[in-house]
Amino acid sequence: MKIIVIGAGMIGASLTWELTEAGFTVTLLDASEAGKGTSANSFAWINSHGKPPEAYHRLNASGMQAHRDLAKRFGQAPWLNLTGCLEWQAPAEQQAMKDNVARLQSYDYPAEWISAGQLQQHEPEMHLDGTQGAIGWFSSEGWVDTQQYIHLLLQASAAEGAKIVTGSKVMEILQDGDTVTGVKTADGTLHRASLTINASGRWSDKPPYLGQQATQLAPTTGILIRVPAEYVPVNHVLATPMFHCRPDGEGVTLLCPNEGVYDIDESTPQSRIDELAADIILKAAEVWPRLAAIRPEQYKARMGIRALPVDGYPIVGPTPGLAGYYTVVTHSGVTLSPLLARLVTQEIKGKPAAELEPYRPQRLRKG
Structure with a gap:
């Protein structure tokens, strides 16, 4: 299965690595350098310090544990302080x-x-x-060195076969009826995939995301x-x-x-x-x-x-009525990145993640 991830920040790098490890064919696209967008301008505090209600607190606490788990999988974690x-x-x-x-x-x-x-x-x-x-x-x-995190995960992803394409702005999300089929970049290249993931952070409500594709931030x-x-x-x-x-x-x-x-x-x-x-x-x-x-x-x-969704909580999941498209955008991206990547990969493999149910895109749809 071919997957496109748009956005080489904390979320995008985490998704690229987890999806590649799971055996998917992944292309990561970013208009700039990896990690130079929202992730580069974050305080990068890893915590579940004041994040009500209890379910959201526990999601973030699980995100903190996911960082420690990831450190064990890598054998080191120079990004984690x-x-x-x-x-x-x-x-x-x-x-x-x-x-x-x-x-x-x-x-x-x-x-x-x-x-x-x-x-x-x-x-x-x-x-x-x-x-x-x-x-x-x-x-x-503590805190995360976002640049180290992103670059180490992308290096590991590339070593496992992921295609990392930076300096390549996505200009259009390609649709065939109600199905997203890939993207078109500024150089005219068409990247086709079975699934396109919007991990664009604070740019996820701007073109090329139109209509149902856009988030509410x-x-x-x-x-x-x-x-x-x-x-x-x-x-x-x-x-x-x-x-x-x-x-x-x-x-x-x-x-x-x-x-x-x-x-x-x-x-x-x-x-x-x-x-x-x-x-x-x-x-x-x-x-x-x-x-x-x-x-x-x-x-x-x-x-x-x-990148703060309009109600303050993550937006994670497929968009109803739009096949081949998935959104992962959140304010707590530094804390949640490794956990969300793991849960999203689990869902794409066919097993729904109950932890993500409160954060589906449909809750913000008008009407």
């Missing part, structure tokens, strides 16, 4: 945080309270002002700031009232203002992004005083656009 996460909130949000921790504990999810002294032991370079209040510790969480926008780790030396994922923060590979730390802190969208110019980055650097200097001495040319800020 299970550092744990530390969280504290502003006074007005602390009760909600306490409620969430109690809920997570009732699910047997690793969540506990630690003292300010213990926080200081975890992150000795931080300057604490005593206003942190309750501090949560989530030992099973409500993407959100954030800022990602990469700074030298000497200015912000951190060891864990940090979720704070003003920003999220984590290591980002050797010698680099990633700072992300929390959603809603700044009003930006896809039209915001880079000059404005740079202004807002300078503001968050100034605020973060209260926690890491060394940041007060950093110069603009020493850090880099960029916009990240998240």
Whole structure:
């Protein structure tokens, strides 16, 4: 069976590898370089930290386990950094945080309270002002190096016979009546397949996806700031009232203002992004005083656009009335990628995955 996967991000790379391992003939297409789209602009926090309801929490917890399982299958996992996460909130949000921790504990999810002294032991370079209040510790969480993950999986896929085609924009989804038969790329090549999978992330609601092929998205926008780790030396994922923060590979730390802190969208110019980055650097200097001495040319800020389905939950499955077409688009792609790839492959082999039933495309169809 020939399968086309569109999109070489976390989801697309995971699907390509699992499907190839299952014996399918897979072609992966991407308009740019592998991993340079949505996945490159993600905070990449692997967690099931605040993801209600319980079924969605458990799906994400299974996604975390799927990363560990994948590491065993590969014999290594240089992409997986299970550092744990530390969280504290502003006074007005602390009760909600306490409620969430109690809920997570009732699910047997690793969540506990630690003292300010213990926080200081975890992150000795931080300057604490005593206003942190309750501090949560989530030992099973961490972050994923999305570029390493994608490139290693695609290398493994290619070694098993998958065809990886980057720099090849899909211009048209080919249909014969109510059946998708493949795609046409910008160079005029027709790629025929029995199944075409839309794993295009935040582009999955734009051409070439038309009508039933398109998803319903409500993407959100954030800022990602990469700074030298000497200015912000951190060891864990940090979720704070003003920003999220984590290591980002050797010698680099990633700072992300929390959603809603700044009003930006896809039209915001880079000059404005740079202004807002300078503001968050100034605020973060209260926690890491060394940041007060950093110069603009020493850090880099960029916009990240998240592929968020309109109701916040994954869109996974075939489209009713449209044969030969399957969609896999989600906000929690970093956490869920290896699990969704495994479950989707299971379905394509003929065994429905009950875990995916709440997330079918038909729930968002008008009427």
